[in-house]
Amino acid sequence: MGELRWRVGVDRETCIGSGICAATAPNHFTLDADRSRPLAELVEPDDVVIDAAESCPVEAIAVSDASTGERLAPEE
């Protein structure tokens, strides 16, 4: 495969800097100026990114299928 990519975004206005995502998925998120930022916008599918999005208390992380735009997390 290798074709499938996920798009990861953090809404930095909404983020409260809890540090949950950066500690849950340190290869994907980092805190800068007290807000989270994805280390890469396009990533290989990795469930830990979904985990981070589903653990965010303010639902500031969005994960979608890069080619179709379909939202993968968090659940509506």
Next chain:
Amino acid sequence: MTTTSEPRTYPFGLPDRLNLDPRYARLRAEEPLIRVRLPYGEDAWLATRYQDVRTVLGDPRFSRAAVLDRDEPRTRPEPTSGGILSMDPPEHTRLRKLVAKAFTMRRVEALRPRAQEITDELIDQMIDHGPPADLVEEFALPLPVTVICELLGVPYEDRKDFRRWSDAALSTTALSREQVQEYLDNLHEYMAGLVARRRATPTDDLLGALVRARDEEDRLSEDELVRLGVGLLIAGHETTASQIPNFVYVLLTQPEHWQRLRAEPELVPRAVEELLRYIPLGAAAGFPRYATEDIELGGVLVRAGEPVLAVVASANRDESVFPDADTLDLRREVNPHVGFGHGVHHCLGAPLARMELQVALGSLVRRLRELRLATPEPELRWKTGMLVRGLESFPVSW
């Protein structure tokens, strides 16, 4: 360096009301990492600066799960026996995800009208009975207890029992070891009973959802299920119930702040954050973390396998992050306090606690405008031998 000196006795002393021990300021300035010896368990490092505290709580190289194999530094005889707060990812993530959805800000906002209704009824009752009232029993406890009972699906009528038992979880020396064990056993039995009832009659509450996650999807073990239920019931009220009177105590003993809030109730959300920053809720440092590799912290090399205690209340007074840190400033704009912790264990209930605190404080300043202490301050009785600070009772009039 002073790393070879004798460990200092910790906690430094008994908590004095809501005052933060001035030693933390000195440590932040001069010795950000020191060796300490607690009443129980092995010696530890104590971190007091904001950045170091965040690192200890948020850096995945520090582990909570390790405490289960070690003689964890602690203030009470019983070692931690497990639960979500002593797990690391990925096990922690698996459990946390099961409940995270129920506690997002969006889901919690939907509960705000109900929290407001409960709050209004409590204030109505206080007004009906007339002053004085005990703000703890008549207001601060029933609000979060009712909310967490409804969310979880625990019968509110059982509160006398589970409240007495749940004190055991936060007791350091207030209860005997045998009593703590007995009460915790009672709580687990009680929760197992509620779980069993849901197997007979499914429910829509959070406990019902967790039972389905176990039975239909096998996403957690039976033990994890019962522990999580107990953990949520305890965490869901003990802290908020202590913080509401703590907030009011600070505002009434520095009355210019009460007056300001009364004049500008729109400041309430910001005031809640500032009070969360300013008030040292924990009697001392929280739960220790173990370094899983050598890590430089506060200019010291912490070795793999060494435990570190992070003092959240000290981090919240770090001048390099909070100008005039020892001053309560209800208008403080930049307030990245760590009152709810940081990293994977960042308080699950933070959105719920924030909402409850906003509703409680907002309603009090609007409806009991002349609120004041009904006994002289020195006669107030503070809890002792507990992990969190709070008033035993809080007589107020208006």
